[in-house]
Amino acid sequence: MLRLREGLFVKNRQIKRLLVIVSMLSLVFILTACGTAPVSEHSTGFWDRYVVYTAGQFVIWLANLFGGNPGVGIIAFTLIIRILIFPLSYLSIKSMAKQQELAPQMKELQQKYSSKDTETQTKLRDETQKLYASAGVNPVMGCLPIVIQMPFLIALYQAILRTTSLQSGTFLWMNLSKPDPWWVMQILATLFTLGTSILSMMAQPTRNSSSWIMMIISPLMIFVFSVTLPSALAIYWVVTNAFSMVQQLLIQNPFKIRREREEKARAEKEKERALKKAYKKATKRRK
Numbered sequence: 001m002l003r004l005r006e007g008l009f010v011k012n013r014q015i016k017r018l019l020v021i022v023s024m025l026s027l028v029f030i031l032t033a034c035g036t037a038p039v040s041e042h043s044t045g046f047w048d049r050y051v052v053y054t055a056g057q058f059v060i061w062l063a064n065l066f067g068g069n070p071g072v073g074i075i076a077f078t079l080i081i082r083i084l085i086f087p088l089s090y091l092s093i094k095s096m097a098k099q100q101e102l103a104p105q106m107k108e109l110q111q112k113y114s115s116k117d118t119e120t121q122t123k124l125r126d127e128t129q130k131l132y133a134s135a136g137v138n139p140v141m142g143c144l145p146i147v148i149q150m151p152f153l154i155a156l157y158q159a160i161l162r163t164t165s166l167q168s169g170t171f172l173w174m175n176l177s178k179p180d181p182w183w184v185m186q187i188l189a190t191l192f193t194l195g196t197s198i199l200s201m202m203a204q205p206t207r208n209s210s211s212w213i214m215m216i217i218s219p220l221m222i223f224v225f226s227v228t229l230p231s232a233l234a235i236y237w238v239v240t241n242a243f244s245m246v247q248q249l250l251i252q253n254p255f256k257i258r259r260e261r262e263e264k265a266r267a268e269k270e271k272e273r274a275l276k277k278a279y280k281k282a283t284k285r286r287k
Contacts (some may be wrong), residue, residue, distance in 0.1 A: 039162045048162075055155035063169075071171020074156070074232055078239040081152050087248070089145045093251045096201065098137045105131055153236065160232040174231040185234035186226040192241035194219040199245060202254035267282030 025181075039053040055077075062080075063073030082089075101184075109131065113124035160166050160177055167175040180186060197215040226234045248254075 014260040037162065038164055039159075048176055051151075051155050052158045052162055055152075056159035056166055059156070060165060061157060067173060070166055070176060071174070071232075071235060073177070074171070074235050075239050075272035077156065077245065078236050081149065082240055082243045082247075085145055085148055088148060089244075089247060090251055092145050093248070095137055096200075097252055098135050099178070100131070102137065120157060135159070149240070156236060157230070157233055160230050166232075169232075171231070171235065176232040176235075177230050179227060180234055181230065183227070185231050185238055186223055189226050189234050189237035189241060190219045190223040192238060193222045196241055196244040196248055199248045199254050200252075203248075203252050203257050210219060 039048050041049075041053065043049040043053055044221065059070060059073040059077050061073075062076040063070045066072045066076055106128070109124060109127050113120045113127065115121075160169075167177045173182065174180050174185070193217070196220055201212070201215050222237060226237060
């Protein structure tokens with residue numbers, strides 16, 4: 001029963017994060033439907049003139065800086081965004097790591113407040129918040145980098161579709177305003193998303209079947225959306241998720257964490273063995 005509750009707790013947390021991703025991706029379609037006319041320096045309205053137009057001009061400037069190809073400008077744009085939000089991503093990954101390490105204390109709280117009545121569940125929620133606060137954990141931090149990226153993603157989307165010079169832009173075999181006809185970018189975006197999810201999952205101290213299922217849904221959602229969206233956004237997802245994989249290996253390398261956990265487990269076993277050995281010797285001496 002305790003394992004079931006723990007699994008449900010992890011699953012609910014993952015569902016919340018997945019809902020944030022789905023909601024944000026859906027927001028792309030909703031907001032981009034609000035404006036389709038080309039943007040220029042004469043556009044009116046804060047969003048069109050200062051967000052979409054500026055994003056488009058920035059991509060063009062970056063493209064000219066690195067050889068003139070708008071696809072390269074999008075890659076540079078993506079890397080700049082990821083570097084700018086890197087401190088936030090660092091805090092997010094560390095916060096999630098702390099949250100995962102609190103699993104034993106969470107088990108104790110769930111066991112202590114196992115009753116399903118409203119009063120007990122309120123106490124469980126309050127104690128959970130206290131536990132997070134004492135450990136410096138903010139559950140919201142896990143989704144915050146995704147939320148922060150969305151305005152840039154939406155601005156890039158509209159900049160590609162509403163900036164005349166970018167509408168006809170190409171990169172390799174792709175028209176940036178249309179989906180990749182060979183599905184290469186869609187598949188790469190999906191694989192990098194999956195790779196990032198796997199690395200994150202490997203770093204967790206405990207896993208269950210529902211965790212793996214939820215981990216697979218996110219890459220599938222990326223694939224479904226990228227099939228119909230412009231290849232410019234697929235390029236954005238490829239670069240940002242490749243960056244995320246490298247970031248994960250630098251900040252929370254699962255292979256290093258596994259070694260540290262194995263070494264810690266071995267040290268604890270050796271300590272227990274030494275204590276048993278000392279106990280046996282002490283017992284023999286008494287005899």
